[in-house]
Structure formats: C-alpha cells, structure tokens
Amino acid sequence: MHFLAIVASERRNGNSDLLGRLAIRYALKVGADSGEMIYLKDYDIKQCRGCLNCISKQQKCRLDDDLYELLDVMKDADKMLLIAPVYVLTIPGKLKMLLDRYLAISKYLSIQDAGHATSIGVAALPEWHQFQLPLMNIVLLSLGRRVVESFIVYGAGPGEVLLNDSVANVQAAVDRLVSYQDERYESVVTRSCPIDFSNIFEHVKGNQYRCPVCLTPARLTEGGFYFDASDLNSHRWTQQKLADHFNNWILQTRPRFKSMLKEIVKKKREMGF
Numbered sequence: 001m002h003f004l005a006i007v008a009s010e011r012r013n014g015n016s017d018l019l020g021r022l023a024i025r026y027a028l029k030v031g032a033d034s035g036e037m038i039y040l041k042d043y044d045i046k047q048c049r050g051c052l053n054c055i056s057k058q059q060k061c062r063l064d065d066d067l068y069e070l071l072d073v074m075k076d077a078d079k080m081l082l083i084a085p086v087y088v089l090t091i092p093g094k095l096k097m098l099l100d101r102y103l104a105i106s107k108y109l110s111i112q113d114a115g116h117a118t119s120i121g122v123a124a125l126p127e128w129h130q131f132q133l134p135l136m137n138i139v140l141l142s143l144g145r146r147v148v149e150s151f152i153v154y155g156a157g158p159g160e161v162l163l164n165d166s167v168a169n170v171q172a173a174v175d176r177l178v179s180y181q182d183e184r185y186e187s188v189v190t191r192s193c194p195i196d197f198s199n200i201f202e203h204v205k206g207n208q209y210r211c212p213v214c215l216t217p218a219r220l221t222e223g224g225f226y227f228d229a230s231d232l233n234s235h236r237w238t239q240q241k242l243a244d245h246f247n248n249w250i251l252q253t254r255p256r257f258k259s260m261l262k263e264i265v266k267k268k269r270e271m272g273f
Contacts, residue, residue: 018161022171048103058107091136153169196214215235
C-alpha cells in the first residue's frame with residue numbers, strides 16, 4: 001500500500017505542510033508500506049485552453065507543463081490525502097487549475113477503482129470555508145477516488161494547528177483511510193452529502209433537494225437529509241455516468257459545433273463581429 005499526501009499550499013512549514021508530514025509519518029505506523037508527500041507548487045500546471053484536442057483527437061494535452069509528471073505520481077497511490085488551505089472561502093488557484101484540466105486527466109488516468117482518498121481543509125475561522133470541501137472533493141472524484149472522509153481543521157498562523165485537536169483528528173483520519181475497504185453506500189440521514197461531504201444543497205421542490213456536486217437527490221427530514229442507497233450508488237461521478245457524459249455530450253461537441261458553424265458565422269456578421 002502506497003500512501004500519498006498532496007499539499008496544495010504555497011507555504012513550507014505552514015499548517016498544511018506540517019499536517020501532511022504528520023500524516024505520512026502516521027500512515028507508515030498504521031499499515032502503509034510506503035509514503036510520499038508532494039507539494040503542488042513544485043509542479044508547473046498551466047491553465048486549460050479549452051481546445052478539446054485531448055478528447056476529440058485523442059491526444060495528450062499540448063500544454064508544455066508538468067501535468068503528466070504529476071499524474072504519474074498519483075497513479076502509484078493506493079491511498080491519497082489532499083490537504084489545502086482556504087483562500088477566500090474556497091481552494092487555492094493552483095488546485096483549481098489542476099481541476100480545470102479534467103478532460104486531459106481523465107483520458108490519461110485509468111480512473112476506475114483508482115483508490116480511496118481523504119480531504120482536509122485548513123481554515124482560520126469557522127464559517128469562512130463553505131466551498132472548500134466540495135471543491136477539494138470534486139478534485140478527488142475527478143481522479144476516480146472514493147472520498148472516505150472530509151473535514152476542516154483550524155489554524156491561522158504557521159503551526160497553530162499543532163496547538164488544538166487537529167493533530168488527533170488527522171491521525172484518526174489517516175488510520176481510517178489506510179484501513180478503509182470498499183463497500184456500497186447505504187441509505188442514511190445526514191446533514192452533508194455522503195459522496196462529497198457538501199453541506200450545500202439545491203432546493204428542487206417541497207422537501208426535495210439534491211447535492212449540486214454529485215446530483216444525488218435527498219429528502220429533507222427530521223435530523224437532516226435522507227439519501228437513498230440506490231441514488232448514492234448511481235451518483236454523477238460513477239464510471240457509468242461519466243461514460244455517458246463523455247459519449248453523449250463531450251464527444252459530440254465538435255460535430256455539433258460544425259453543424260451550426262454557418263449559422264454562427266452569419267449571426268456574427270449580422271452583429272458586426
């Protein structure tokens with residue numbers, strides 16, 4: 001079992017860095033055969049240009065950067081821990097740029113049964129990180145990972161996380177991640193989505209809601225939201241749903257555009273473009 005910790009912070013010896021180093025040390029104690037920690041900032045990840053060559057032409061991404069070097073490191077990880085600080089309610093830009101390369105990533109990685117992952121967000125204050133965990137977990141889900149656990153720890157200045165219960169929480173999370181075995185989702189009442197741990201819900205109608213990250217429907221009930229097992233096991237990020245999305249939407253983008261090109265050119269001329 002190879003345990004990989006990815007630190008998405010620019011600051012060495014900061015809270016994310018310290019927790020990542022702690023996680024590797026502890027993972028080796030509780031059953032991991034090998035452990036590795038990498039810093040996202042050490043990889044040159046460029047912004048996606050939206051050319052779709054990685055899909056329509058079945059090519060590697062044309063951008064000359066370190067994306068595939070990073071993906072090769074991820075390939076070897078049986079268990080993955082993602083740690084990132086909160087920047088303005090959400091994830092750092094470098095992590096978002098990685099997520100934006102999803103089409104190239106999905107064509108390169110074999111994301112079926114890619115393994116398990118946990119995400120830990122580092123925030124300074126409660127109620128200033130509402131979008132952090134959902135977006136961190138979109139990254140993990142896009143890599144084909146099953147998110148085992150996801151939570152926030154608090155610490156503003158470098159090293160503050162060592163003075164509260166963050167250390168114990170991270171150790172417990174690493175223990176659960178290392179020992180986790182695949183199992184089907186079961187019906188549950190909870191206040192956050194079991195797939196991606198988002199506590200932000202879209203209201204559909206009446207007492208019907210859905211998670212905007214994985215589109216799993218939920219019913220508002222006493223004690224939280226009721227998620228049915230059949231819905232949880234057929235969420236947006238399953239291999240079947242992703243295959244449908246690629247085949248019926250993404251792969252059809254170019255031919256659909258070509259069929260409308262004359263009309264688009266005519267309209268642009270009419271509007272003076």
